[in-house]
Amino acid sequence: MDPIDTLLTDAQARRDAGDWPAAAALFARAAEARPADAAIWQNLALARYAAGERRGATEAAARAVAIRPALWQARALLARVARDGGQPVEAGRQWQAVLAHDPASAPALMGLADLHLNVFGDAAQAAALAGRVAQDPDWASDAELTRLMAALYTGALAPAALSEGLRTFARTHLQRPAAPVRVLRSGRRRVGLISPLLSASPVYFLTFSTWAALAATHDLVIFQRGTRDDAATAQFRALAGEWHDVAHLPPEALTDRLVAAELDVVFDLSGWSDVGALSALSARPAARAFTWIGGQSATTGLDAFDGWIGDKWQSPATSRALYAEPLVEIDRGYCDYTPPAAIAALRDLPKQGVALVGNPVKVTDALRPLWPEDVREVTLIDRRYAYAATLERVRRVLEPIGVSIAAVVTPDGHDAYLAAVARHRAIVNTAPYAAGLTAVEAYHLGVRVIGPPSGGPLFAQRHVLSHARTRGRNPTLARQIAALIAQPA
Template sequence: MTNALNERDQLRNAVTRQPGDFIAWVMLADAELGIGDARAGETAASRALQLRPQHPEALARLGRARWMQGRHDEAAALLQLACQCAPQHPGMALWLGHVLEDANQPEAAADAYRRAHALAPDEAYMAAQRLNWQRRLCDWRDIDALSQQVRRAVVQGNPAVEPFAFLSEDATTAEQLACARQRAGVLAQAIPRLPATQMRAHGALRVGFLSNGFGAHPTGLLTVALLEQLHAQPQLQVHLFALNRDDGSSIRQRLQAAAGQLHDVSGQPHAAIAQRIRNAGIDLLFDLRGWGGGGTPEVLAMRPAPLQLNWLAYPGTSGAPWIDYVVADGFVLPSALES
């Protein structure tokens, strides 16, 4: 993360010196989005588009920014236009697939992943996304070859395969663990941790929940009653850290009332979210996304809380050094699978 911030700062200096440098603005948009700063990424991409209207590289970055802001329909429109302008670009097709997933267009998302993999057939990440969505849609075209490609990548130590996509494979527990550890290892090496902190010895226990689903979303629906019960416990202080914007739903209102504090951290840089959690003095932090997509493992990797737990969305091993425990019952994680 330190290197990423240094690169971002260098690019900010570059566009200050040469404000007409289109490539520098595109690279700055990438850098801002890479550290989780959706607003700054949007600004840089918009400036690039002013310099070269309709340029696919700038359109794609603006689409990514809109996606990170939860503006999925706008993001899909921008990335579809980028793909039309650059039909041979696998990365744009891939990002379009991500956006269409969140826009509730599964068939279109699968088509985008299939196109991305066709353009970059040796890329394990593309193959894994395509394979995952074909399985979800019961599309068995080339399924065995795709599965072999993805499992081979994991065996070879390729960290590109996402653990959530790999869950649907008929893999061994050792393969699942290897996939998660490889993915986590890349982040652990790149992101510096905050200074160590301890759980409080006195006073109410401060419990934090981090998710992009605090609203009319399965996570909100599954947790709101629990959080309302926790709110009634005087020995607990509940803090929600919402990666998603307020959707105006009644569930969001109930969550707001149930929490001691609901922190809207949508679109904020990873480091700022981690510092917000640290400043709130959280003792136990529950990651409600894990590798389930839409979360921020970069934030957890900074260790903002002394004890961090995985619960709910990702019912498997995180393989991550920043997760201390997984919360599950014997049905979700049978004791026979313990190693």
């Protein structure tokens, strides 16, 4: 056998075994010997990416594309690296290049759908792209989830239909075999928290005070599903009795890690922001499980949870039919806001004008008939308006109802965002997906929340009904969560 073929066989064996550094070293030697072989460069790019060598992965994938422009796997990797590196426009360019060679490429269509829904904030376009691969058996589940998530923002599905769709999706695509039954221990309990949002996010601002209050009397076992590491992450890490970095674990392996942690209670702080975590939790790897803030837009569709943590405004008993989970009604509000230090200094800033804030994905055609009639001009505040396509789409939503854009602010960081909001007398509540943390922050900045009432039955439609009453604060919340944890089997 040719020595290079032998080298490639060894490299492939290392790749298949998940020994990425060794595979990368072997593929690099093969690429030196056969520099015109695009497949070798592509394999080298994959191995380097998996080994955490992003720059080397980009260089190898670029070599592969230069040799064979239609090699979609190499462009897919370039798109992934660009997205991870905060360059979504470049990621989109790579996916468009794939479509130029293959207009029906499912990976490219779904890659673009992901960018439109989760970065550029265009739910309708995401749903349209996903619809083009809905009949592809390899991609149908991804397409269906995109359709359902997009409908939260566009209102394309009635609440009952959306909830039933999520239940069907969960039963069909997420449910895993049950883990061994675990018995609750007596005394001090081990409490798991799992989320990709353990950073400056709603999970930190709306739940951290509870975990800080409980850390002295419970063993907090935290599973970090994200890769962002900021000051809020450091505070979560300081609370943890155990910390597990599990960002890239697939559902089966994640279930095993959760089972091995011997948890009494686990709190899902991921919701639909982490489908892999939901799948892992479907096996009931802890004695008891609750789902709470973090991607908490509508039912998980799973029967694995002992409770959905809400309150009488967010998830009233009258909406019970929309949930697979039993409803837990927290008295005096389901969250407790931890305000940043900057809030106090910003509250008394002079205020004028109205702002439209938060993720632009919430600004859809469904908002038009609900827009407050006396608001004819707004300032847009969100970092995503730096993307020209995002700004232009929102302009097209507002112009037909006679609303002009007075200014666009793309704040660099959370404190800058708060400072921009604090200079306005009001923000407009969005619909059908209502303002959540952004509303709580506005209230604490002395800024009114005006516009569409949050009267729909879905959780995501009702945020302001709770926050307007509680301002996101509940000094009794930690005690109530502790009581949930202490419940007998």
